[in-house]
Amino acid sequence: MPLQTFFNLPEPKRQAIIDLAIDEFAEHDFPSASISRIVSRAGIAKGSFYQYFADKKDLFLYLLDLAGHEKMRFVQGLQPPDPRMGLFPYLRWMMEVGSTFRLSNPKLEQVVYRALYSDSGTWLEAISRLREQTDAYYRHLVQLGMQQGDVDPAYDPELVAFVLSTLTTELGKHVMTRLQVEPAQSVTREYVAKAAPLLSEVVHMLEHGLHRK
Amino acid sequence: MPLQTFFNLPEPKRQAIIDLAIDEFAEHDFPSASISRIVSRAGIAKGSFYQYFADKKDLFLYLLDLAGHEKMRFVQGLQPPDPRMGLFPYLRWMMEVGSTFRLSNPKLEQVVYRALYSDSGTWLEAISRLREQTDAYYRHLVQLGMQQGDVDPAYDPELVAFVLSTLTTELGKHVMTRLQVEPAQSVTREYVAKAAPLLSEVVHMLEHGLHRK
């Protein structure tokens, strides 16, 4: 966690530092990300950084934390449905959330993505925990889906979880590339309108398969 | 491309350099990968490296190239079926190839994986080309599948391609983790036997969906 000093900073300065840090960690590995670059861009003294954060790792973990909170805030604004209403509608909603969240926070999402998919997991305990939580959630969803008769219980649940998790994670990126959308401060109605059918289609594939009936 | 001097090297020395380079780039980002480490482990002179390769990038691209050739050689040893025999059997075969190739070349696969999923694309033209080729191949497969009636033509082909490509790419890693297999020099019959049902199941999901009929 950042030191109190950091939270005492005038809001715009604090935000500037965060933004620049997100840029840096979105663009580089943890080891390659450079504190020097961040402070020089932020126009603050090298020493000042260490008044705000204990070290590089501290900043990095804070960004992950922040991403979590941002996402939670975002999700709660979207009235989450009950997964018991059916797994596939719920998945559709999750994909929408993921995809629109990524639109408004593409760099931040990238930081998280990098964290999850790097080998950092090995050296940063916080990350392995995050990974496990995510996995557990997907396994839970699948189990629920099977109990409700949404998912054929003949399938290996872990395998299904893998498929859902992988596709959900990657889909946001794909949709953004595909629609050639510029990252936006606020999610545009237009974007949601364009993205929705794509997401729906993927869910349909998952539900009924690619094969023509 | 490496300089001619590199190819004039005695085979074992050349191979040693390659292996160590693969280790290094499998474990680190491009910027974090260290030439110093490679040469010191290889026991060759710093200067010698630059007689073999123009620079770090040159080596990196060579590894990607090499990965491509290795995979091609590997694939040809496995009597590729004709995709026109049906998309889904073909996919099953592809997944088997990917998964077994990764078993015997986990480090090399990791290098490629890293390359494709980093932003290296932005600064390394060769990588974007590689990405495009892969995408194009999947699109081609899907198109074929639709023509043959394997895939419902109502789907967006690009979206289907995304799904196939994503799952195929990630599946190898997943299966290895899942089976808790140690990387092996040669693919064991046992591994193939254990992996096959998992891959089949994923293909089945793709074909018929998760929903119980």
Added chain:
Amino acid sequence: MPLQTFFNLPEPKRQAIIDLAIDEFAEHDFPSASISRIVSRAGIAKGSFYQYFADKKDLFLYLLDLAGHEKMRFVQGLQPPDPRMGLFPYLRWMMEVGSTFRLSNPKLEQVVYRALYSDSGTWLEAISRLREQTDAYYRHLVQLGMQQGDVDPAYDPELVAFVLSTLTTELGKHVMTRLQVEPAQSVTREYVAKAAPLLSEVVHMLEHGLHRK
């Protein structure tokens, strides 16, 4: 000298700062000793430190000063004998004082020791003065000893002073290590009982030599 503000501080706070400073300077060279560490441990603001002391050197010199006063207070509590009663009994008493003082103030003694034996003398005039005072005192003792017939006047007085000063200084440390005593808040009777014969023996060596008569 510390600024007046320091002496206005509530006693426990002032003492805490002093104790932590002693710890720091006992463990590190002057250049390596860290004000940052001291204030952070003391839980006071960085700026506050500079309200109490002009700078690092100021604090350091104050500790030396304080050590002098502490020792003086300590000595006076031990009813110093008159050196004119005989040099060697007096030496025995001095060694007892030195050794028991070190037991109850090991860190503070270490600070002084470090100061005297570093090259700080070169850049800190106060230290050379301290050194000279000590030397002068020993020379005075020796002179007295010769006048009283305790010490053979054939010896070079300065050389005798060196021998006495060196041994007295080092003996405290040696005895503590030797008895494997933990630093104690107050000098235990037990410790004095164990140390006394050792000190006596050294004095005996000084008086009569190592040679068997």
Added chain:
Amino acid sequence: MPLQTFFNLPEPKRQAIIDLAIDEFAEHDFPSASISRIVSRAGIAKGSFYQYFADKKDLFLYLLDLAGHEKMRFVQGLQPPDPRMGLFPYLRWMMEVGSTFRLSNPKLEQVVYRALYSDSGTWLEAISRLREQTDAYYRHLVQLGMQQGDVDPAYDPELVAFVLSTLTTELGKHVMTRLQVEPAQSVTREYVAKAAPLLSEVVHMLEHGLHRK
């Protein structure tokens, strides 16, 4: 140990680096000694230093090693007497060696002195070993002296060893200061002539005590 690179250096350059390093470590604690200062004075690039030495510690230990070898070379040039000829003549010889060696290598001696008397012992295993060896040697001498009847066996041997070791170590410094001698490249006959009686006198004190017979 320094890397081969270092030994391949042209003699004068290598010597210059060593000399500057000795200066630095003679004047500062291990933590305070600055590699930056050394390289900048030596006029070599920061990076070059690390072609010669693994790190700061490597350089430091090399200096200690070098001091050991220098001293050994020096001692062998002085035809060491047999301690069985009598402890006190032997001590006289040891003190002469120590004192004249210090004259021609005052900085190097200072490095060793610092090493032995710092708390570095705690973190540098090599130093504690050195310390133990020295102590053991003195204990051995005392034991011999007692067997030969040079030293009164009523004394505590460990305590005698402490006295001898302390005085021998400190005497070199004292004599140099006392004679106000400039450090010299080669030991002058004149210096030896002046120092000898002082050393003899100290040995006499040790043998017969300060008391007038």
Added chain:
DNA sequence: GATGAATGAGTATTCATTCAT
């Protein structure tokens, strides 16, 4: 063709000190 020494900018982090509030 091989070598390995030299380089200087790069890294994260700590420091004593100042000064506006």
Added chain:
DNA sequence: GATGAATGAATACTCATTCAT
């Protein structure tokens, strides 16, 4: 009188690359 944010130079150490031999 207390605070604590700001600073910039300092630290040890690593890097990819060059070039003379």
